[in-house]
Amino acid sequence: VIGGEAGVFKLPSAITVAAGTATPAGGSTAARLLLGTTAGFGIYYGSGAPTVSAGKGSLYLRSDGSSTSTRSYVNTDGGTTWTNHVTAA
Numbered sequence: 001v002i003g004g005e006a007g008v009f010k011l012p013s014a015i016t017v018a019a020g021t022a023t024p025a026g027g028s029t030a031a032r033l034l035l036g037t038t039a040g041f042g043i044y045y046g047s048g049a050p051t052v053s054a055g056k057g058s059l060y061l062r063s064d065g066s067s068t069s070t071r072s073y074v075n076t077d078g079g080t081t082w083t084n085h086v087t088a089a
Helices: none
Strands: 032-034 042-046 059-062 072-075 082-084
């Protein structure tokens, strides 16, 4: 217990995750923040379109995305299939 409430982790400032990991092409299991108990479910990052295998519903943030359809993706099959997330301009 940190911050006084069971199951809640509170920090006084920003969190740095995988600071020593270079931004991988297509993502990597070394470049992620896992959430909950579902295998591979979490937030991944990388350059280029995602190729990493992840839990269904996981998010992928693309460091070199240049349009409204290449910045973020959602995993749709619990494997290596990702669908781009289109955002407003």
